[in-house]
Amino acid sequence: MADVAAVDEVCKRLQSHKGVEGIIVINADGIAIRSTFDNEITVQYASLVSRFSVKARSVIKDLDDDNELKFLRLRSKKHEILIAPEFEKSKEYVLVIIQAPCCDF
Amino acid sequence: MSEIEATLTRIQNHKGVLGVIIVNNEGIPLRSTLDDVNTKNYADLIPSLSSLAKNMIRDLDPQNDLEFLRIRSQKHEIMVSAREEFTLIVIQDPLVGFS
Numbered sequence: 001m002a003d004v005a006a007v008d009e010v011c012k013r014l015q016s017h018k019g020v021e022g023i024i025v026i027n028a029d030g031i032a033i034r035s036t037f038d039n040e041i042t043v044q045y046a047s048l049v050s051r052f053s054v055k056a057r058s059v060i061k062d063l064d065d066d067n068e069l070k071f072l073r074l075r076s077k078k079h080e081i082l083i084a085p086e087f088e089k090s091k092e093y094v095l096v097i098i099q100a101p102c103c104d105f
Numbered sequence: 106m107s108e109i110e111a112t113l114t115r116i117q118n119h120k121g122v123l124g125v126i127i128v129n130n131e132g133i134p135l136r137s138t139l140d141d142v143n144t145k146n147y148a149d150l151i152p153s154l155s156s157l158a159k160n161m162i163r164d165l166d167p168q169n170d171l172e173f174l175r176i177r178s179q180k181h182e183i184m185v186s187a188r189e190e191f192t193l194i195v196i197q198d199p200l201v202g203f204s
Contacts, residue, residue: 044164044165045165048164051157052157052161055154055157056154056176059150059151059154060178063146063147063150064180066180067178067179067180068178068179069176069177069178070177072174072177073173073174073175074162074171074173074174075171075173076170076171076172077169077170077172078166078168078169
């Protein structure tokens with residue numbers, strides 16, 4: 001059972017991290033249950049990211065059945081999309097963070 | 106040609122790197138530091154995944170473009186740089202060198 005307060009806490013912490021433009025949490029059915037974006041963008045991300053993380057997982061499994069996908073990072077010109085999928089039954093969620101690249105190292 | 110060799114050698118000698126593969130845009134591996142079986146597997150599977158990533162970025166914003174893709178798994182990390190003419194794939198164990 002998801003502890004809603006804990007989820008809110010994590011979302012708030014992530015959202016306030018430097019460069020984070022937005023976060024989306026997607027459930028096992030590909031539906032966004034949390035998002036800091038407007039509905040249209042959220043729905044787009046939810047469907048594209050779900051499909052992509054399923055495909056990425058099957059590629060990892062095809063390469064080595066013992067292996068498991070842990071994380072994905074898509075760096076684009078404008079920002080980076082970080083995808084943290086969880087595949088364990090009853091915990092199947094995908095956390096998506098869109099982050100602007102921070103240049104001050 | 107030797108510049109390509111030098112780059113491949115440099116990447117291959119980097120800490121934790123398990124393999125480097127260059128695939129052309131027809132999915133044919135041009136160079137690889139892995140054995141044939143693994144090379145073929147990566148060459149068959151990774152370019153289409155990176156195409157999917159590229160399309161995803163474009164679908165979200167037609168003015169944006171994919172620059173780099175990192176796939177982290179339990180055992181290692183696959184880094185993909187997909188260009189028009191070829192795709193560069195590097196497999197690295199990210200925990201090597203960390204104590």
